[in-house]
Amino acid sequence: MKFSTEELIQGIQSGNKRLIAKAITLVESKKAEHRIQAEELLKKIMPLTGNSIRVGVTGVPGAGKSTFIENFGRLAISNGRKVAVLAIDPSSAVNKGSILGDKTRMEELAKEENAFIRPSPSSGFLGGVANTTFETMMICEAAGYDYILIETVGVGQSEVLVADITDIFLFLKIIGGGDELQGIKRGIMEMVDVIFINKVEQDNLPKAKNTRLELKRALDFIPPKEKDWKVPVLLGSALHNEGLGDVYQKIDEFIRLKKKTGRFEKVRTQQAEKRFDYWVQEYILAMMKRNNSMEEAYIQHKKNASAMVSNPSTEAKLFVEKFLKDS
Secondary structure, rough: OOHHHHHHHHHHHHOOOHHHHHHHHHHHHOHHHHHHHHHHHHHHHHHHHHOOOEEEEEOOOOOOOOHHHHHHHHHHHHHHOEEEEEEEEOOOOOOEOOOOOOHHOHHHHHHHOOEEEEEEEEEOOOOOOOOHHHHHHHHHHHOOOOOOEEOOOOOOOOOHHHHOOOOOOOEOOOOOOOOOOOOOOOOHHHHHEEEEEEEOOHHHHHHHHHHHHHHHHHHOOOOOOOOOOOOOEEEEEEEOOOOOOHHHHHHHHHHHHHHHHHHHHHHHHHHHHHHHHHHHHHHHHHHHHOOHHHHHHHHHHHHHHHHHOOOOOHHHHHHHHHHHHOO
């Protein structure tokens, strides 16, 4: 059944999870007629957006992101908050479909009336985010969710894309063998706002404390992302609900600081501008491909690039110049 834009908006505002999911599916669709309705929907719900706290959660596979999000979400709900989870799953390289199904890994949170969980395939989009995650957040905000938790794939590709659509960037770390800082890129350390060392038990507590000390030392060499904010390195176990209250408190402190300094709105404005730039590129490319002669030119220049006939950047430049000349 196809729903009208008005029906979807009413469903979003009333908290109807089925219609919220339908609205997200509409926004994720690449069909031309769906894009037109999606744009109309997003335009009409904009006045209802902007009131959530957007939290990016990243970490290597096995860091316990899903367990952390489930129990953190339940903690937030117990404090009177509504929580939406956008669990970005790795996509199948064959059909672009989601292959993990986070909803099945957050069974307890899924039972909560004030929780909404949406697994979305990354569809090959770098950074472990789906290309419509930002727009999906708008729908969840319009539905009145206070916390939007974005779980990334955690594959180490361009985590900056996650930081660019959230208010706070949380990094989950686990204790491994050898150098505890091994594998943590400087770029990630420059983006994080809170670090949570997960899966801390009594038998590995001394090692966890050493890891915390090493991380704090490493952070001392990195310019602060936010003035007057020292990135906290917290210990705990998401599985056993230990340390999650500290994370909740630090998130609250961080958001209050950003709002006090005016950085909160400034950063959100910058994020919206980046989304504008992204969609400008998407729509220009789509327009190029719709033009038959341009589509042929696009295919030819792409072949030249892939065959290394010339530099890919040169081929891209030649194609764009041809498009602008013929427009």
